[in-house]
Amino acid sequence: MTSTLHRETLENAAFRAGYGALLVFMLLPLLVVVVTSFSASGRVAFPPDSFSFVWYVDFFDSTQWLDAFTNSIVIGVGTALLATLLGVLGAFGQELETDSVVGSVVAPVVLIPLLIPPVILGITLLLYFNEVGLRGSYASIILAHTLWATPLVYFVMRSVFSRFDWQQLDAAHDLGAGPVRSFVHVVLPNVKHGIFVGALLAFIISLQEFVMALFLSTPGTETIPVLAWTEIRQALDPMVSVVSTFLILISVGAIIVAAIATNLEWVSKQLS
Amino acid sequence: MSETTSLPQIPTSLASLRESFAGQSSSTRALLLMAPLIAFELLVFVIPFLILLRISFAEPSSDLIYEPGSWSVEAYAAVIDNILALELLWSVISYSFLLGVVVTIVTVVLALFYAYAIWRSTGLVKTLLLFSVVLPLLTTLVIRTYAFRPLLSPTGTFNELLLSVGLLSEPIQFVPNTVGAVIGQVYIVLPYAILAIYSVLATMDWHVVEAARDLGASRPRSVAEVVVPQAMPGIIVAAVISFAWSVGAYAAPGLLSENITFALHVEELLLTDLRYPTAAALSVIMLVLMLAAISIMFAVLNRFGGDFDLA
Numbered sequence: 001m002t003s004t005l006h007r008e009t010l011e012n013a014a015f016r017a018g019y020g021a022l023l024v025f026m027l028l029p030l031l032v033v034v035v036t037s038f039s040a041s042g043r044v045a046f047p048p049d050s051f052s053f054v055w056y057v058d059f060f061d062s063t064q065w066l067d068a069f070t071n072s073i074v075i076g077v078g079t080a081l082l083a084t085l086l087g088v089l090g091a092f093g094q095e096l097e098t099d100s101v102v103g104s105v106v107a108p109v110v111l112i113p114l115l116i117p118p119v120i121l122g123i124t125l126l127l128y129f130n131e132v133g134l135r136g137s138y139a140s141i142i143l144a145h146t147l148w149a150t151p152l153v154y155f156v157m158r159s160v161f162s163r164f165d166w167q168q169l170d171a172a173h174d175l176g177a178g179p180v181r182s183f184v185h186v187v188l189p190n191v192k193h194g195i196f197v198g199a200l201l202a203f204i205i206s207l208q209e210f211v212m213a214l215f216l217s218t219p220g221t222e223t224i225p226v227l228a229w230t231e232i233r234q235a236l237d238p239m240v241s242v243v244s245t246f247l248i249l250i251s252v253g254a255i256i257v258a259a260i261a262t263n264l265e266w267v268s269k270q271l272s
Numbered sequence: 273m274s275e276t277t278s279l280p281q282i283p284t285s286l287a288s289l290r291e292s293f294a295g296q297s298s299s300t301r302a303l304l305l306m307a308p309l310i311a312f313e314l315l316v317f318v319i320p321f322l323i324l325l326r327i328s329f330a331e332p333s334s335d336l337i338y339e340p341g342s343w344s345v346e347a348y349a350a351v352i353d354n355i356l357a358l359e360l361l362w363s364v365i366s367y368s369f370l371l372g373v374v375v376t377i378v379t380v381v382l383a384l385f386y387a388y389a390i391w392r393s394t395g396l397v398k399t400l401l402l403f404s405v406v407l408p409l410l411t412t413l414v415i416r417t418y419a420f421r422p423l424l425s426p427t428g429t430f431n432e433l434l435l436s437v438g439l440l441s442e443p444i445q446f447v448p449n450t451v452g453a454v455i456g457q458v459y460i461v462l463p464y465a466i467l468a469i470y471s472v473l474a475t476m477d478w479h480v481v482e483a484a485r486d487l488g489a490s491r492p493r494s495v496a497e498v499v500v501p502q503a504m505p506g507i508i509v510a511a512v513i514s515f516a517w518s519v520g521a522y523a524a525p526g527l528l529s530e531n532i533t534f535a536l537h538v539e540e541l542l543l544t545d546l547r548y549p550t551a552a553a554l555s556v557i558m559l560v561l562m563l564a565a566i567s568i569m570f571a572v573l574n575r576f577g578g579d580f581d582l583a
Contacts, residue, residue, distance in 0.1 A: 011491055019389035019401065022382060026404040029459065030411060033427075036422065046429050048424040086309045093305025099361055100299060106306055109313050115512070115566060117520020118325075119535040120555045127327070128320035140582055143316045150309070153393035155509070156471070163475060179301060208412045211522050211535075225412040232527070244415040252410065 030248065037241035044236055056241045064227065065243055071138075072207055072223040078142035079149050079206035084199040086146070087153030092187070095161040110154050113147040121147065122215030129216065136218035144212040149202035156201065160194030328552035331440055337548040347553035355557075361537075365558065368534040369565070371450070372519035375457045378505060379514040382458070383465035386472045387506075388499065390466070391473040405470075409463045417456045417523045424452050424528075448530045456524035461517050465510035472506030473499070519562055534558055 026056045031048045037055060039048035059065060090110065094103045113121065125144050126135075164187065172182035201271045210225030217226050223248060331342035354361040390401045408416055423429050424446035431443040446452045476499075484494040500507070522535040534554075541551035 008491075015389070019386060022386050023401065023404050025459070026408055026462070028423070029416050030407060032419040032423060033411065033415055044422050065274045086312055089305045090309035093302040093309075096305070097299050097302030101300060102303060102306060102310070106310060110309065112563075113313075113317055115516035115562065116518075116559060117516075117522070117535050117538075119522055119538050120519065120559070123538070123551070123555075124324045125316070128323055131323070146312070147316055150312070154309075159471065159505075201446075204409050208409070209465070210412065210414055225414045228412060228418075228521075230413045232414065240415060244411055247415075248407070248411055253409070256399065 033241045033244045034248070036238050037245045039238040039241075042235075042237045044241070047240075055238045057240045058239060059246075062239075064222075065224075068222050068224045068227040069246075071217075071221050072225075072272075074138055074197075075141050075145060075213075075221075075223060076203045076206040079137065079145040080199045082142060082146045082201040083149035083153045083194060083202040087150050087202075088157050088195055089200060090150075091154050091157035091161055094158070095166075096215075107154075107158075110151050114151040118148075118211035119215075120211070122212040125212065126215045135216075136221060138221055140216050141213055141221060141223070142206075144216055145206040145209055146202075148209060148212075149205045152201045152205065153198035155189070155197040156194055160191050164190050164208055292561060325344075325556060327548055328556050330549050332547065332549050337546050344549075347549035348557070349552050350550060351557060360553065364532055364534055364537045365561070367531050368519050368521070369561075371453060371457065371521060371525065371533065372515050372565075374454055375461065375518035375521075376511055376514040377463050378454070378458050379461050380511050383462060383469050383510050384500070384503065384507065386462075386466050386497035387473055387503075388495065390470055391476075405463045405466050408459070413460055413523055414527075417527050420452060420456050420459070420528060421447055424455065448527045450529055450531060453521070453525045453529035453531070456528045457518050457521050458526060460521075461514045464513050468509040468513065469503055469506035472503050476502050480531050504573065508570065511569060511573065515566065515569065516562065519565075 023083055036044050036046055036048055038053065039045070040050040040052035040054060041048065077108045090106065094100075094106065097103060121144065125140070125147075128138045129135045135141075168186050168190075169182055174187045177185065208225060210223065210229055213223045213226050214229065217223060224243060228243060231237075327338055328347055329343055329345065330338040330340070331344040331346060333339040350362060355365065356362075384404075386401070390398060390405070421428070425431070426443040426445050428446075430446070431440070434440040435443065446455070480502075481494050481498050484498045485491070489497065515546060520535050521533055522539070525531060525533045526536055538551050538555060538558075541547050541554065
């Protein structure tokens with residue numbers, strides 16, 4: 001009995017040390033980003049030799065970063081809306097008719113873009129959007145990002161719907177509710193958190209995707225990652241860290257606001 | 273709904289839309305619900321891809337990027353010759369796959385462990401662990417990769433720490449090196465892998481594991497025989513995502529390694545050399561290889577109790 005207890009203590013200690021180390025690994029690069037943004041010199045070193053706000057002052061003199069930020073948000077929101085609409089409807093349709101031939105073709109086709117290196121997708125879409133005259137528009141990048149975000153929404157929704165008790169829907173039908181009404185009153189309340197998570201995933205995918213955006217963007221539609229990549233290649237200065245710090249702060253703020261707006265109770269249940 | 277539809281009429285037209293929707297049989301309804309998705313995939317994925325396939329069969333041209341309307345297998349022949357002669361393309365492709373395999377194995381093991389830790393923890397610890405997964409996701413991939421440079425370079429934080437402690441006598445060059453590329457790429461895919469596995473674990477009943485423990489299974493054994501099989505759908509998603517994104521890696525090897533991956537090479541072929549048919553043919557060959565590897569992965573993982581069906 002004592003040896004079992006002893007082993008359990010050891011196991012617990014090893015387990016804690018393991019995820020503690022991973023926690024550091026997950027957060028350290030972000031800490032580097034935030035700390036180096038306060039660097040006084042033009043060299044990106046961690047920890048910096050001395051601290052100052054000089055790069056923050058530079059940031060507020062720059063309109064190109066603010067423009068890039070607007071572009072990122074517009075494209076991210078567009079992607080989240082489109083991908084959620086397509087993914088939720090598609091997954092629900094498939095769930096209604098599990099044996100359909102079309103359904104069994106749709107699932108792999110939706111998944112494949114996620115498995116194709118973004119360089120190839122970027123080039124492929126660049127040629128295509130040139131042909132159809134969408135080059136340089138927000139729409140071109142939104143469509144490209146939706147190609148990546150839809151599978152995530154779709155598979156999140158498939159797994160959410162698969163856990164939903166479909167007898168509830170049958171019960172609603174038996175009680176006289178039509179398909180739309182039963183969806184809104186019976187299915188939706190059970191899956192709305194899944195939809196929210198899906199939309200958030202889509203937004204995140206778009207916000208950080210940069211290879212496709214690199215090929216498809218023009219000076220007017222450059223997103224933050226594209227501008228950051230170009231800047232890093234030109235000069236290694238802490239300006240990019242400043243931008244990232246703002247991005248982290250705003251994203252954290254957005255997640256909190258979204259969480260409060262959606263369902264405070266659910267979030268607290270999830271987080272506690 | 274015509275253009276003249278005025279506001280008060282919308283509820284009635286919505287109602288009629290609803291009625292007509294309700295009138296459909298369930299299979300027609302399913303098809304209608306899937307229609308936007310199908311149209312989107314057709315217009316933004318299938319058709320553009322057919323154009324790429326077409327270009328891979330075009331004849332290279334000296335003054336244009338390719339000869340319009342021409343048919344040729346020249347590009348494929350050149351690519352396959354180069355691979356079989358174990359020249360540049362062979363090293364590019366084998367390096368990309370090696371990176372993909374190593375990153376996938378490391379990522380899945382770490383993700384399973386971390387997802388399990390999140391699942392089992394409570395209160396503030398759980399919040400902190402979840403937060404540490406979501407926060408990197410909110411940072412652009414370029415920045416996350418870039419942050420490893422001051423950390424891992426020969427004069428960087430990590431090396432100086434090891435040197436001052438006395439574990440090293442001279443700095444190790446993590447970057448630019450394959451080690452750096454692997455670390456950077458694992459960091460990129462790890463949050464997705466953790467969330468994929470955690471989302472499955474979160475729906476699992478802890479009592480099943482408890483029952484296994486009560487019946488005498490040790491903690492490692494209860495994880496291996498109860499948790500892993502149940503989490504397999506999540507593990508498969510995590511593995512496939514890690515593999516596909518790492519074989520096609522661009523940012524991490526671009527910033528943290530000097531080796532050329534397939535993605536970096538194809539970009540050069542297209543944007544610098546303007547050899548469209550060659551780049552298209554190489555892309556097609558690479559895709560076939562990748563999809564073959566992923567199918568094998570599905571088959572193998574499914575045998576371990578995944579029972580994961582795409583459709």
